[in-house]
Amino acid sequence: MSNGSTSAAAASAASTMDINDTAAIRATHYAHFEPGMHRMNHGSFGAPPKCVIDAQLEGYMRFLAQPDRMYFDELIEGQGLDAVCTDIARLINYPNHKAITLVENATTAAVIVAESIARKFTAGVYARGDAILLFDTTYNAVKNIFIDIVERVGGRLVIQPNPFPIASDDDLLRALDAGLDACGSSKVRLVALDHITSVPAYLVPVTTMIARCRARGVDQIFVDGAHAVGNCPSLDLEAMDADFYCSNLHKWMFAPPGAAFFFAKPSLQASLHHPIVSHNYKLGLPRESSWTGTRDYSAYLAVARAIQFYLSWNKDVENATQSPFANMAIYRRNNAMAVRAAQMLAAAFGTQLPTPISMMTSLAMVELPPALGLLDNAAAHRLRCDLRDRHKIELIVWVNEAATPRRSFIRLSAQIYNDWAEYELLRDVVLGLIAK
């Protein structure tokens, strides 16, 4: 394959730019950003740099120039999609790229898992009332998927509250035990864990929790790592032992929107189908997913370039092709900036950090000053819009409505295009709102 889709491992030349030279990074890679906007919500949409957008456009134009040749000769027979999976397998330390399927987003991956569970209920392999354990922090779209697909065929959804603020990993292990206890005598067919929760955001000790699930007789474990690739200290699918795992590449791996992967253990592949059934039905999940009707492949065609971009910052890691991300300069830089920003803001707001530093990634939660008087998520939404419209600050504002008393938080992010002055501006704007 040409240009945009050359193997990432083959060509991860180090960037000559200083990772802390935000002005140069913005000018070179993010000139397309709306001028003056302070983006501290990388977690929602990610942000492909110019070189990745160029690779996507180049791939798109080649597709438009001769779609049949591109699809059949390059992507399928030429194993172009396979090559992308090989790059991903290296990133997540899994020896067999055939366990990986390219999907458009984490939502699609969750539907694939839910459908596979639902099939077992309808085939009578699982009995009515067998349990699926989710948490109140499970991403809302994923909760809805399980409600619609699994509850409808007789599965019993148990939704366990997770504490927030949170003191340590032990809080989550206790919540897991409480959730499994709440399943009572129902056989637990699936536990869905987040690797990094969305809102509130924190890093979950999934490997320990999976071991606990296995010890307690859970059938299968799905880890939703939508925020994880490129944004967690370590991602080792061999060591983790999840049955199913997914991550977006369009969040922290710099790919364009519409690029994600789904992992399933090889022994489970045969039972999986893409929810959009088309010509490739029963040819295996990767092939089924490669044809879901006529569609745009250009995001996949830019994944290798996106991985190269991520790896190019890690000059100090020889032949960096895979996690642990904790060794990589880009992860270290973003994590350190998010932690420092959270500490600075909490001190200025007079609030306690709601998560330990060890559970922060490049996303961090900060409690807002109670004097702001945010009591529900409608008020939080109004503040978010106000920050965007009047101050050009983009981030998530959230009220924990489940807690008494209710407390309000921001979720901030740090990425290579953020500089320290943006967090100071955020501090001054919030303090200014209280002073009014």
Ligand SMILES: Cc1ncc(COP(=O)(O)O)c(C=O)c1O
């Ligand atoms: C934990 C989690 N799961 C799933 C998703 C869904 O990702 P997508 O919208 O790319 O499908 C998100 C999105 O932010 C998320 O945070």
